[in-house]
Amino acid sequence: MRVAFLASSFLNPDDPRSWSGLPYFMRRALEGAGLETVTLRPVDNDGAARWALFLYWRWLRGKRYLRYCSSGLQRSYGRQFKRLLASASVDAVFSPSTWLVSHLETDLPTLFWTDACFAGIVDFYPSFTNLAAPSIRNGHAAEQGALDRCARAIYSSQWAADTARRNYAAEPGKIQVVPFGGNLQEPPTWTEVVSMVQSRPKDRCELLFVGVDWQRKGADIAIDTARALTAAGFDVRLTIVGCSAPKNTPIPAYVEVIPFIGKEAVEGRRRLREIFGRSHFFVMPTRAEAFGLVFAEACAFGVPCLATKLGGLPSVIVDDVNGRLFPVGTGGAVYADHIAGLMRDPVRYQKLALRAAHEAMTRLSWKISGSKVADLFEAMRPSAPSGGVARAPPREAAEPSPLAS
Numbered sequence: 001m002r003v004a005f006l007a008s009s010f011l012n013p014d015d016p017r018s019w020s021g022l023p024y025f026m027r028r029a030l031e032g033a034g035l036e037t038v039t040l041r042p043v044d045n046d047g048a049a050r051w052a053l054f055l056y057w058r059w060l061r062g063k064r065y066l067r068y069c070s071s072g073l074q075r076s077y078g079r080q081f082k083r084l085l086a087s088a089s090v091d092a093v094f095s096p097s098t099w100l101v102s103h104l105e106t107d108l109p110t111l112f113w114t115d116a117c118f119a120g121i122v123d124f125y126p127s128f129t130n131l132a133a134p135s136i137r138n139g140h141a142a143e144q145g146a147l148d149r150c151a152r153a154i155y156s157s158q159w160a161a162d163t164a165r166r167n168y169a170a171e172p173g174k175i176q177v178v179p180f181g182g183n184l185q186e187p188p189t190w191t192e193v194v195s196m197v198q199s200r201p202k203d204r205c206e207l208l209f210v211g212v213d214w215q216r217k218g219a220d221i222a223i224d225t226a227r228a229l230t231a232a233g234f235d236v237r238l239t240i241v242g243c244s245a246p247k248n249t250p251i252p253a254y255v256e257v258i259p260f261i262g263k264e265a266v267e268g269r270r271r272l273r274e275i276f277g278r279s280h281f282f283v284m285p286t287r288a289e290a291f292g293l294v295f296a297e298a299c300a301f302g303v304p305c306l307a308t309k310l311g312g313l314p315s316v317i318v319d320d321v322n323g324r325l326f327p328v329g330t331g332g333a334v335y336a337d338h339i340a341g342l343m344r345d346p347v348r349y350q351k352l353a354l355r356a357a358h359e360a361m362t363r364l365s366w367k368i369s370g371s372k373v374a375d376l377f378e379a380m381r382p383s384a385p386s387g388g389v390a391r392a393p394p395r396e397a398a399e400p401s402p403l404a405s
Contacts, residue, residue, distance in 0.1 A: 001377060003030065004088050004108075005037040006081060006095040009044050010068060013037075013096075016264060020293055021183040023096045026113060029181070029370025030094065035377065038088050042080035046072055053134075063132040069099060071138045074145075078103030092377050098146035098153075105149075109380035113154040113178065113373060115312065116290040118143040119167035120160055124311070125288050126216060144168050147175075151380050154373065156180045156291045157312025178373055179315060181366030182297035185269060188277075193302040193357040196277040197350055205229055205343055207238040208279035208303065210294050211286070214243045218285035218308070223255055224332025225283055225306075225339070230254060232340055238283075239275055276301035280349070281339055282323075285330070289313055295323075299360035302353040304342075306335055316364065322356035 005013055005027055012018040013027040027037055050067045057065035067073075081104050085093065093110040095101045101112055118139040121128045131139075147153055147170045154176045155161040161177045164170065188196070200206065207226055211217030219240055226238040230252075238255045245251055262268040282298035282305045289311045296316065298305050305323035307313055308330070317323045324338055342349045362368065 002036045002090040004090040004093045005039045006100045007039050007041045011096050025183050025366050026096050029366040033370040033374035035374050038090055040084040042077045045076050057132040064130055065132040066135040069135050069138045075103045099142050101149055102142035102145035109151045111152040112150055115156045116160045117164040120163040152376050154178050157315035159312045178369050179364055180291055181364055182300045183293050184297055187300045197302045197353040200280055204235040206279045208282050209284055210241045212242045216287050221285040221332050222283045225335040228333045228336035279303050296364035299356040299364055302357035304352050304356050322359040
């Protein structure tokens with residue numbers, strides 16, 4: 001089956017750095033499930049005009065204007081994709097965003113897969129607060145337009161799906177939930193994870209935080225967690241990767257801050273693998289999160305995740321299966337108490353760590369989810385194929401992943 005993969009300048013499936021790598025790993029997942037993809041790219045137009053509106057709303061009105069949520073740009077995308085589809089010889093259309101299909105007119109079965117609807121992120125993410133009136137109108141219109149035009153609307157969490165159902169009109173059964181996987185080029189095998197878990201130090205507690213936004217992701221609470229564990233007598237090391245502390249923020253000696261590690265280079269991936277592999281817990285008490293790919297990545301290394309019960313995280317982290325979720329506003333002392341209990345019971349900890357790895361291999365997996373989305377495409381396939389290739393069965397995993405009891 002041939003599927004048109006819609007792309008844009010900010011949703012580039014050729015670049016693993018584009019939009020947290022989601023378009024890149026989505027396309028890999030679809031192709032790994034046996035679909036053939038054809039990337040279609042429109043041209044961004046009216047860039048100068050959209051910048052002018054952005055500056056007007058920011059500097060004169062004190063509001064945020066979303067440049068890529070312009071109705072004019074979205075209508076242009078719709079016209080361009082329609083022309084590109086006319087010569088693409090495909091059976092269906094896939095989009096990693098609602099914005100790309102909000103004005104697309106086509107008879108081909110169309111499906112989008114994303115982590116949130118517009119209503120869910122307005123006034124939830126800092127970058128979607130204090131929005132200009134045109135951006136609010138355009139955002140809601142784009143979401144409804146995409147739902148009207150798509151045969152299937154896939155969200156990565158139950159929170160996102162439920163928010164879409166509450167705020168927009170959609171036919172029953174159109175909205176589906178399929179989680180994302182972790183963005184790892186070479187995920188560890190089950191045997192490697194077991195070795196990592198068993199070799200973690202017994203006399204020191206290794207905590208890990210990975211995020212690009214110190215405040216939103218809750219690095220301050222992660223540090224408070226390490227501080228409380230230290231006060232309780234534990235030898236602790238907290239590694240913070242991906243961001244720098246705000247100016248004048250005191251950093252304890254047991255906290256290491258690594259502002260950036262690139263995944264593109266082999267050396268960067270090797271370094272991240274070593275850090276994940278040695279860590280006992282992944283602690284990210286985020287203040288806003290639609291999904292959190294890094295939690296799936298931590299689970300892939302058998303690292304239980306501790307985070308906040310908000311947004312899409314209940315679809316990622318299940319209490320006592322691959323970690324624990326805490327109420328919004330929970331302080332570091334509570335996280336520390338939970339960690340301390342597990343550190344004092346190594347057998348219980350190891351079982352939890354291996355359950356986390358099992359979740360990554362059987363649920364929070366691009367391979368598994370890609371197959372589910374491919375099945376949805378097949379279910380929409382016309383009885384008389386339009387010439388696309390048949391979907392091959394997905395490749396089997398190189399190694400089984402039995403869950404240790």
